[in-house]
Amino acid sequence: MTPIGLAAVLVGLVWVGYGSVWLLRNRSYRVTQAHHFLADLIGFPVEWAQNVWGRNGVPYAFLFPNLLLFGLFTFLPLLLNFYVSFTSGNSISLFSRPWVGTDNYQQLFDCDTVFEPRSCHASGFNFWTGMFNTFKFVLVAVPVLCIASLVTALVVNLTVRGRGFWRALFFYPVMLSPVVIANIWQWVLHRKGVLNATLGDAHGVVNSFAGIAGIDILASVMVGILLLITAERTWRGGGVKFTTDDSAEAEPSLPWASLFAGLVVLVTWWASPLAALGIGPVDASGAATGQLFGFDIGLCLALALGLLLLWQIADRRSLARPLVAICFALSMIALVLIQFDAVFDLGRFRPVNWLVTPKTGWPFFWLVFVYTWHHMGFYMLILLAGLQAIPRDLYEAAEMDAATPFRTFSRITFPLLMPTFTVVLVLSLIKAFQVFDEVYTLTGGGPGRETFMVVQYIFETAFTTSRNYGMAAAGSVIMAVFIAVFTLGQLWLTRRNSGI
Amino acid sequence: MSATIPSADPSVDQQRKKGGLIAFLTRTRGNPETGSRVGMNDLLAWAYLGFGLLVILGPVIWTVLSSIKPETALETFDTRALPYAHIVEEVPGIGEKLLYEWTNDDGVTREVVKVGPTRKLTDVVATDDVETVLQAPRLDLVPRDEVRVATENYLDPLLQRGGASQFNIGRLLGNSVFVTVVATLITLLTNSMAAFALSKYTFRGRTTFMLLIIATLLIPPTIILVSLFFVVWIFGLSGTLWGVIIPAAATPTGVFLLRQYMLTIPDELLEAARMDAASEWKIYWRIVLPLSLPALAVLAILSVIWRWNDFLWPLIVLISDPSVHTIQIGLTAFSGENDTAYNYVLAMTVVSLIPITLVFGFLQKYITTGIATTGMK
Amino acid sequence: MNTVTRDLANEDDALVLDGVLKSYGDVDVIHGIDLAIQEGEFIVFVGPSGCGKSTLLRMIAGLENLSGGEIRIDGRRVNDVPASERDLAMVFQSYALYPHMSVAKNLSFGLENLRVDKDEIKERVNSASRLLQIEALMSRRPGQLSGGQRQRVAIGRAIVRQPRIFLFDEPLSNLDAELRVQMRGEISALHHRLGNTMIYVTHDQTEAMTMADRIVVLSGGRIEQFGAPLELYNRPANRFVAGFIGSPRMNFLEGRLEAVNTLAVAGIPSVHLARPVATLPARPDVALGIRPEDVLIADELEAGDPVSVGTQVPATANGVEQLGSESYLYCSLPDGQTLTVHHAGQTRVRRGDTVQLVFATAAAHVFDSTGELVVPG
Numbered sequence A: 001m002t003p004i005g006l007a008a009v010l011v012g013l014v015w016v017g018y019g020s021v022w023l024l025r026n027r028s029y030r031v032t033q034a035h036h037f038l039a040d041l042i043g044f045p046v047e048w049a050q051n052v053w054g055r056n057g058v059p060y061a062f063l064f065p066n067l068l069l070f071g072l073f074t075f076l077p078l079l080l081n082f083y084v085s086f087t088s089g090n091s092i093s094l095f096s097r098p099w100v101g102t103d104n105y106q107q108l109f110d111c112d113t114v115f116e117p118r119s120c121h122a123s124g125f126n127f128w129t130g131m132f133n134t135f136k137f138v139l140v141a142v143p144v145l146c147i148a149s150l151v152t153a154l155v156v157n158l159t160v161r162g163r164g165f166w167r168a169l170f171f172y173p174v175m176l177s178p179v180v181i182a183n184i185w186q187w188v189l190h191r192k193g194v195l196n197a198t199l200g201d202a203h204g205v206v207n208s209f210a211g212i213a214g215i216d217i218l219a220s221v222m223v224g225i226l227l228l229i230t231a232e233r234t235w236r237g238g239g240v241k242f243t244t245d246d247s248a249e250a251e252p253s254l255p256w257a258s259l260f261a262g263l264v265v266l267v268t269w270w271a272s273p274l275a276a277l278g279i280g281p282v283d284a285s286g287a288a289t290g291q292l293f294g295f296d297i298g299l300c301l302a303l304a305l306g307l308l309l310l311w312q313i314a315d316r317r318s319l320a321r322p323l324v325a326i327c328f329a330l331s332m333i334a335l336v337l338i339q340f341d342a343v344f345d346l347g348r349f350r351p352v353n354w355l356v357t358p359k360t361g362w363p364f365f366w367l368v369f370v371y372t373w374h375h376m377g378f379y380m381l382i383l384l385a386g387l388q389a390i391p392r393d394l395y396e397a398a399e400m401d402a403a404t405p406f407r408t409f410s411r412i413t414f415p416l417l418m419p420t421f422t423v424v425l426v427l428s429l430i431k432a433f434q435v436f437d438e439v440y441t442l443t444g445g446g447p448g449r450e451t452f453m454v455v456q457y458i459f460e461t462a463f464t465t466s467r468n469y470g471m472a473a474a475g476s477v478i479m480a481v482f483i484a485v486f487t488l489g490q491l492w493l494t495r496r497n498s499g500i
Numbered sequence B: 001m002s003a004t005i006p007s008a009d010p011s012v013d014q015q016r017k018k019g020g021l022i023a024f025l026t027r028t029r030g031n032p033e034t035g036s037r038v039g040m041n042d043l044l045a046w047a048y049l050g051f052g053l054l055v056i057l058g059p060v061i062w063t064v065l066s067s068i069k070p071e072t073a074l075e076t077f078d079t080r081a082l083p084y085a086h087i088v089e090e091v092p093g094i095g096e097k098l099l100y101e102w103t104n105d106d107g108v109t110r111e112v113v114k115v116g117p118t119r120k121l122t123d124v125v126a127t128d129d130v131e132t133v134l135q136a137p138r139l140d141l142v143p144r145d146e147v148r149v150a151t152e153n154y155l156d157p158l159l160q161r162g163g164a165s166q167f168n169i170g171r172l173l174g175n176s177v178f179v180t181v182v183a184t185l186i187t188l189l190t191n192s193m194a195a196f197a198l199s200k201y202t203f204r205g206r207t208t209f210m211l212l213i214i215a216t217l218l219i220p221p222t223i224i225l226v227s228l229f230f231v232v233w234i235f236g237l238s239g240t241l242w243g244v245i246i247p248a249a250a251t252p253t254g255v256f257l258l259r260q261y262m263l264t265i266p267d268e269l270l271e272a273a274r275m276d277a278a279s280e281w282k283i284y285w286r287i288v289l290p291l292s293l294p295a296l297a298v299l300a301i302l303s304v305i306w307r308w309n310d311f312l313w314p315l316i317v318l319i320s321d322p323s324v325h326t327i328q329i330g331l332t333a334f335s336g337e338n339d340t341a342y343n344y345v346l347a348m349t350v351v352s353l354i355p356i357t358l359v360f361g362f363l364q365k366y367i368t369t370g371i372a373t374t375g376m377k
Numbered sequence C: 001m002n003t004v005t006r007d008l009a010n011e012d013d014a015l016v017l018d019g020v021l022k023s024y025g026d027v028d029v030i031h032g033i034d035l036a037i038q039e040g041e042f043i044v045f046v047g048p049s050g051c052g053k054s055t056l057l058r059m060i061a062g063l064e065n066l067s068g069g070e071i072r073i074d075g076r077r078v079n080d081v082p083a084s085e086r087d088l089a090m091v092f093q094s095y096a097l098y099p100h101m102s103v104a105k106n107l108s109f110g111l112e113n114l115r116v117d118k119d120e121i122k123e124r125v126n127s128a129s130r131l132l133q134i135e136a137l138m139s140r141r142p143g144q145l146s147g148g149q150r151q152r153v154a155i156g157r158a159i160v161r162q163p164r165i166f167l168f169d170e171p172l173s174n175l176d177a178e179l180r181v182q183m184r185g186e187i188s189a190l191h192h193r194l195g196n197t198m199i200y201v202t203h204d205q206t207e208a209m210t211m212a213d214r215i216v217v218l219s220g221g222r223i224e225q226f227g228a229p230l231e232l233y234n235r236p237a238n239r240f241v242a243g244f245i246g247s248p249r250m251n252f253l254e255g256r257l258e259a260v261n262t263l264a265v266a267g268i269p270s271v272h273l274a275r276p277v278a279t280l281p282a283r284p285d286v287a288l289g290i291r292p293e294d295v296l297i298a299d300e301l302e303a304g305d306p307v308s309v310g311t312q313v314p315a316t317a318n319g320v321e322q323l324g325s326e327s328y329l330y331c332s333l334p335d336g337q338t339l340t341v342h343h344a345g346q347t348r349v350r351r352g353d354t355v356q357l358v359f360a361t362a363a364a365h366v367f368d369s370t371g372e373l374v375v376p377g
């Protein structure tokens, strides 16, 4: 037992011993009041403080235990961290750690350029790899997380029946431990796991279409009908009329438009019109691929068109109806070009080893996915509370002012939600920077160092092989600086809207 | 199956059915007052929610279903939902054998067992005629399955038998329960004391203390990992469960949550108690704590979840001594082994899932509102 | 100032306030209160809200520290004696019943803290519940009681303590009008029965007038007047007290002293005062204070009515309230000043009529421009 541990035991003995004596001398307890005696014994220091200093001393006595814990286990380590980062060796005893000045920091920065971790020395390489992976993770995961939780909050807020259930459902993963989550997802994502099996089955079903005679015509007709219906619905508009004037035309319907736009994009992608027209770069065999830098240009154009359409309709621009017509015409032309046999012929399915195969991007993708899966519910809950705090009559007023749902969202919901959203952004940013549990349990930082995060660097440097506490402490100091800069930067960017 | 009560007039029935169906399909959503019918908005929302249901519950349910599958089914990655086990039957004169079904060229299906090594053409005998050795193409042999819940996945680790003897689930659970319960009690006590002081007294330095506690909210725990280990070591707590319990016992979230709640307790109540000759500790213990029970419950639940799921810090403090490992560490250590025994890993995952799921199932309303009101973690 | 009160204060006074001061930070709330309360008196602190009544009461109770001065109970200085040892009991505005304890527990909590004997506690609780007729409620929680019942329990909690002095802080303000009248009577009756000293805080002058032995009128943290109810009514020390005591409130006519006993108000004939005002400089601005019942309607004068020496004053009746047994006229004088007239019995005056009013100036007060009384009524 260390001297401090001994001291703690002594304090406890004095507490119980002297406390009992003091209480029994100052108060009388009947045997049936033993529980009162115990309660008073727990609070003996407070009772004593009140006796000695009067009521003015009491709040300090109440605060003391909590502040002691904060002081010893939060503020003291914070200061100690700096000291440790200037020492070296693998001794845990503070006094036997040689002072090395900024040596640790120099080693971490011993690179040609930190932007190329390969040019660093050993510890620097790991550290900066972790740092850049963490940046990458933060830059991808935070927006994904925020948007996903915003959308979920909006949808859950929209539902009338069973809102409690949906809220609970999306929140459920927050309660699970990272190890459990990793086990679950590793099981699902295993090379022979249920995801690959399902994909394989779906693949097989689609493939089997390709062989059916007449599928081309049938599929063309079906898609054509779908396009017609959605285009018509979009054009006619299903939205609520805001005027009692019957002659006023209904606005094009946004939900239908989103379906329609989705179909248009799909059809254009299948048709790959540019390749069909022979435009664009050619592949080795001289045929036009319609691709540039690995992106399908036709698809990109179609996506742009679809988004334009959605925006026009959502914001009730004048181009909305003409665009519907144009899109419909274009997609009809594209439909004729499509060889559905080719669309359905996906070739042989090869199961992917999602978490293991290097240089595919899949491990990183699944990391972001699982991280979002794990944490989204928490931020959704905060946003949901923010949404529900927006006064209902504002929406009624907006309805009286004939605002479209989109405008209501962009002019009322979002601005009023902004303070909450800023809180969510900041919290999720700080948290994403510290990502460790999910990574360590899901991929262990691999494959290679593809998902190796900076916290894992700190953990492994300090607590596994080398026990190089100084280097790890230096790493945490640098990381703290980055977190502070990121957070402040973000607060500054959103300063007008932030509630903090 | 269930008989609906027929009405006297069949046409009324017809009408009711039709009206009922249409009414059901286009039932009022959104605002019941304005009575708009189901629109695309609602369909998209429901599609989203359905997708959420699948993505969130799907993997969990799949894990639970998989955890009761026999080891062989897991090794072959049987993707059927139910736990099918390959039937083993005692065949007279041959012994215990795996049962197969074979449909030969004549279209006759027979129950067979293998009697030779598995080759392209495998030697089999029918169970009703063990004397005749038949040659069946390997690919035509369909295993005979039965649905069997593999309780051994759970019982082996619990009872320390079979392939799970080195995996002491009882001790892991015991450690986790100890950490969770003790840490939660300490958290409740210290946090509520601090919250009481900050909400019900005016004293010199109150704002400073408030700011100090806010500051601890802003210090990410991972950046003090290394030096916190030094502090814990200095106190002689490393390698003990107390090293996990004590450093995290004071939570700023808890202080804020409780303070917020205690602010709503009228001061007059405390003054009445003072007139009633109650000491300040008694006021806290007998008046304020009982009245803060809802907030204490929320904090207790949160604390249970945090402690139960805690991973990185226990890993650092406890890794050196297997006898103090918590369930989370045990799970990683177990699943990290080379030839992963999926049946035990999945079963233990489910075991660790159950308390949290139960707590959540019963108390989700408290939890979600509690978190939503504090907005912190 | 202190010496004055020392002289006033007797040895057998139950409670003495001596130059009591209170400030919150830079803000002075109580500006030096001197007061001596005799044994067994029912004292009411009355004043507009925010004038410091509660603060004063809470300082007496020991819930608030003094910034200056001294409080003595039975001649003993109690400034540093904690609330629980001053032998007082308090009934709070919100009752401050412990919501998580039964009524019986609410009553006994204080006695238990004082370590009163168990049988004694039972005895006192029983007699208090009998006295207040709350025996049937003893096992209920405060949340299950009506406002009036809670009020009784709160009083009961004070009674069981058998205190030297009872303190009430606006105890009736949460009750509806009818119940308030009833409880008013009951508290008075209680005072008669127990004979304890009671200090009662209210902003309602009716309560003060009906219950008090002596009233302390407070304003802005100062005592405006201290005396028996009718003394305050008939001989208010200043314009504030005159306006505060009595309902409807006293009329004030702004004017100027023309001659020694003649008051000129713009637009109306000079009003002759019953007694001369000699001490003021020439033609000062003054206010004539006259209670509504001292303004008479010339047309409806009856034999025996006190008639002023003064002339008739024309006025327009802007509003007439007929209550059957009495009537109120809201009039305006030609120069725009308004005037309330109380007429015993019913009146023939209609809204819009011009009436001739007669001032019973024998009962009129004159206040100078600082509000000090210069001619007592």
Ligand SMILES: Nc1ncnc2c1ncn2[C@@H]1O[C@H](COP(=O)(O)OP(=O)(O)O)[C@@H](O)[C@H]1O
Pocket (backbone or CB within 6 Å): C024, C027, C029, C047, C048, C049, C050, C051, C052, C053, C054, C055, C056
């Ligand atoms: N804790 C406090 N801090 C600062 N000012 C206070 C405090 N309590 C009361 N006051 C001020 O003291 C004055 C008197 O308050 P109080 O005694 O409650 O009035 P009342 O006569 O209505 O009971 C008020 O102006 C109030 O604003």
Ligand SMILES: [Mg+2]
Pocket (backbone or CB within 6 Å): C053, C054, C055, C170
């Ligand atoms: Mg008050």
